[in-house]
Amino acid sequence: MSPNGLPPDRLLPADPATRDVARRIYRSVQDQPIISPHGHVPPEWLAQDLPFKDPTTLLLSPDHYIFRMLHAAGVPLGELGVGGAELDEAGSRRAWAHLCRHWDLFLGTPVRYWLEDQLVDIFGVTERLSEATADASYDRIAEVIAGDNFRPRALMDRFGITVLATTDDPCDDLSHHAALAADDSFTPRVIPTFRPDKYLEPGRADFAESVTRLGEVSGEDTGDYAGYLRALEARRRYFVEHGAVSSDHSHVDVQTLTLDDGEASQIYAAALGGTATEQESTALRRHMLGQMARMATDDGLVMTLHPGSYRNHHGPTLAAHGPDTGHDIPVGVEFTKGLADLLGRYGTAEGFQLVLFTLDETVFSREIAPLAGFYPSVYAGAPWWFLDAPRAIGRYRAAVTETVGFYRTSGFIDDTRAFCSIPARHDMSRRVDAGYLAGLVVEHQFEEEDALRIATDLVTTIPQKAFKL
Amino acid sequence: MSPNGLPPDRLLPADPATRDVARRIYRSVQDQPIISPHGHVPPEWLAQDLPFKDPTTLLLSPDHYIFRMLHAAGVPLGELGVGGAELDEAGSRRAWAHLCRHWDLFLGTPVRYWLEDQLVDIFGVTERLSEATADASYDRIAEVIAGDNFRPRALMDRFGITVLATTDDPCDDLSHHAALAADDSFTPRVIPTFRPDKYLEPGRADFAESVTRLGEVSGEDTGDYAGYLRALEARRRYFVEHGAVSSDHSHVDVQTLTLDDGEASQIYAAALGGTATEQESTALRRHMLGQMARMATDDGLVMTLHPGSYRNHHGPTLAAHGPDTGHDIPVGVEFTKGLADLLGRYGTAEGFQLVLFTLDETVFSREIAPLAGFYPSVYAGAPWWFLDAPRAIGRYRAAVTETVGFYRTSGFIDDTRAFCSIPARHDMSRRVDAGYLAGLVVEHQFEEEDALRIATDLVTTIPQKAFKL
């Protein structure tokens, strides 16, 4: 047992010789600072540095990994503080008890692994969660988060996070980021990410409203297609000026095509007027992904793609609790044909970078790695969301490494709004990568010194290069 | 070697520390009774309790896993007693010799593993199958199956099977099930499963004939859509009254949609009249899957889906030997979009349960586990058919556990008509799961006591809950 009571070898390979090597590799990177180039922590937490409200609001309600499983077990989302429902103290305590009572559900999942790591390492809760320990664990966590050393900024320091990217609406004024950047007492980089999905989907009911707002914020007339492009360019520049290094795109597919200006203008006008067909709206969305790439060759933002999520699968839950409430479900995706147009135009453009993420594992060996092994612009993104877990990370490494090695990958991203889980997630990734590297050492694919160098690069130069940090 | 000559550690992980843990986990469940909630054993075997005819009729002719591989090796199906061909004693012996001669073909397959387990454990055949041992092994098996202690009911007892679900036509009178239920001397539950595929496929040539028969049996007029629904409801109730706990559905896809009553009525009438287009027939089939879910919310039958088999791939074999003769070949399937309509309506309905099986491994991590991790109704079904094998089960666990753990899965199903293979199949599953659990213990994802509890639950409460037993 380590001083904190967690087994020091967790997630390392079972074979003793491999574990020995893996342990040395892991130890060499375990204390490296955390670079988090993609995630969803609200920037106001850091800007305002307010204390967290209670254990449930901190750990459960914002974490769809947790509450979706409790929902599957029959707990109504409303009782978990999901989708804007405000819980009072008694409600928060009841929600926490739901989690404790269903703790066995999470056996074998990374959710349990991450939360146990936090409970022990951050909150000093060493008794296992259960109905019997629900109140005591709640009280203990509540006591810890009330302390001044548990404010968000103190945690950034304690967690060793040197770069934290948030995900932001193009119309956001980025005032929190500006405030943090202006504060000399706060040294980590907290940088925005340009996430324009809703402004690029002409088929959405709120498209006209969205681009009108985009026009107001940018000072460009988005009444026509040319102004719409200028507005997007302006907001991208604004983000760059506020430290952004990437734009993020999460449409259901990554098909791309290029319309000529006349077609694009016409569909844009039809979309504003509500008369665009579904086919036209889809075409314009696919065209606009290419436009994002074109703009990236000018302003230098790295382009990251997170496709293949069927959003809001359960209509009644959307109606009752809103989006992002645990029922986004993956679908198959296709990159090779889809990106042919975009990569034909910008795939070898100076400075252009494109990081491909997926929820569909089948494309790791079939499409993403082969693309990243030819195009200087393409990087194989780390396993994401449902795949951000020990066995899945192992499958990712096994699927991509033999085609593109380690240096054409993105490095780990935590992609989380569960702030306190960030160290546990990065630690998990470092352990699993150490195990994968150790396996290659023991099978004599390379030397231990190579593995040590790669492990360090995976948490330093590799994400720095992929995200231009 | 164990007393019966089989190595006690078979299928347990190679790493010594992991194997130690796995052995303890396996031993804790190895003698648990067998729950078989989905399979194809003919109920008359148990109701009539007749002796089996000969080794080939018992072990080879009904088992497509075996005879399809012999066919690939060039043995004509007719020589194996497949598809209704009656073999005389000499023919059965020759068929058995074909298997013995080609025994090397099965190296590395679960078919060999299961059959060796049966040969040693049930029949006392310890010499390896080969051309030289064909006659001796045939004679030995023939001698064993002639014994009174080898009647089907005695075997149920010996195998420790407490629940055995059969698969039955909705028009079946279930008299065998009734006879077994009425017999106080026979304690296992032998329960029917409602399998209405051919009554739900308006595109089949025999559809009109099928629903006419359904009308006769149910006493409802299936001449129109409303009567067709009433007839299906009546037969489901009849099955429930005879102990059924589930309905099973095996169409080529699981796409669902909802027609309004007028459309459904019109297509139904066209289908009866032979004038429905392929598109209409497909639409009605997809609509009817939703109707099955609706009915399940009333009568409580668990709904199980086994999609994605391209039936009767080789036309000449179908013509010569009929269906189920080894040439059903998997195709890709899609659940997320396909089930959106059905789950939007019934996904959170009180008491509704839906178990998803697949022959397409790509959906384990991408679709099935994410669905089972949100919808209270959805369970991730065990690996099935071509995937019911040690390495494939390991891949299933690795793919689904990190998203839904163990408690949202179905437990093992053997899905077999090879009655004597049931213990070997469940034993295989228990060994492989013990190995998977041991791996998580050794990597400190949880404690050995957790693994022991999960292993027991996997063969008791987990299938009981998924199948409402």
Added chain:
Amino acid sequence: MSPNGLPPDRLLPADPATRDVARRIYRSVQDQPIISPHGHVPPEWLAQDLPFKDPTTLLLSPDHYIFRMLHAAGVPLGELGVGGAELDEAGSRRAWAHLCRHWDLFLGTPVRYWLEDQLVDIFGVTERLSEATADASYDRIAEVIAGDNFRPRALMDRFGITVLATTDDPCDDLSHHAALAADDSFTPRVIPTFRPDKYLEPGRADFAESVTRLGEVSGEDTGDYAGYLRALEARRRYFVEHGAVSSDHSHVDVQTLTLDDGEASQIYAAALGGTATEQESTALRRHMLGQMARMATDDGLVMTLHPGSYRNHHGPTLAAHGPDTGHDIPVGVEFTKGLADLLGRYGTAEGFQLVLFTLDETVFSREIAPLAGFYPSVYAGAPWWFLDAPRAIGRYRAAVTETVGFYRTSGFIDDTRAFCSIPARHDMSRRVDAGYLAGLVVEHQFEEEDALRIATDLVTTIPQKAFKL
């Protein structure tokens, strides 16, 4: 360390007991002759037996596995001698230095493994490649290849290659093969492979030109469909007479259908006239794949399919450097529905053999193994191209073995134009298979004697049977 300085246990499993077994299995086959039934070595190299020009021309410029990764790292293809660019001595040296400088990129890839094997075992380069060792390693290799014992024929002998299949255009006169066959001093079989892709794709711009040439070479009038068939039949016969055992087909998909003679004739005429629609051209291509199967039932050529590569993904690179320059990217494929027509007609035809390869791993367990486990004609081809690597081969074995064992597979193919990498590739395959077999021994799926027999069969009788050698 072995005498040559390479670790003797490389790629063998980490677990000591499994490694012991694997080592014995590997040693039993390590010195078996090499059968290479599919590859891309130019036959003139052997016929003319000329010395190789320089290290870059031998090892780098013809190897898209290497140069594509350097391109991804930003090195222009022109500087690597790719696509016909002639490098002078200084240019070759610079190209080699690019590889040395980027050697870390290849860590964890089979490319590095194969090249290190060659560097140590063939060239005696034991210092690791790096910017510092670039010149010395270049000089050392240049010295070795200048020796008379490094001519292609001497290497064939040294490598222990007894069968080497090349890949050839149907219009090739096969004079190099004829010369080699006529030379009694040269004992290995160097056999052509009939690769008619461009003559079977009516949608290609050069189709009319291609079939005109086919007519000239065959002496048949390819002005109409009947003559086109006769011409293809004639060229297949010509290849058979020159020792060919297989035809190879690499279209983007493997969909098959049968047109009647009238339709086929009409589309063929339209294709020659440049008026065939894309749909018609595709239909004729799919029909012609069936015609290849029909012809195979007459002339006995084994049919091998290598589908699913999106050729020339990056238009600007195609324009600048031509095809086969590293930007062929895999796409998903489908075999079950696609081959239904072809297998319905020829799947059980006497003597017909069909070997299925894939770049899309999802079909290994889902489609290829189930097909090979029923059809006497179908063999599950070895992992290919991006999948020809240790972890991927392990996944292939795990995915196909449980359904079809070892004896319905093709044996290893190296598929390479990198002549000197052939021994390293076959050695890799033997090591990985030894590891897989050892795992099954240690888990008691069969005995070590079974594994030893399978290992030998995998490099002797299994490829001999699949390719009719």
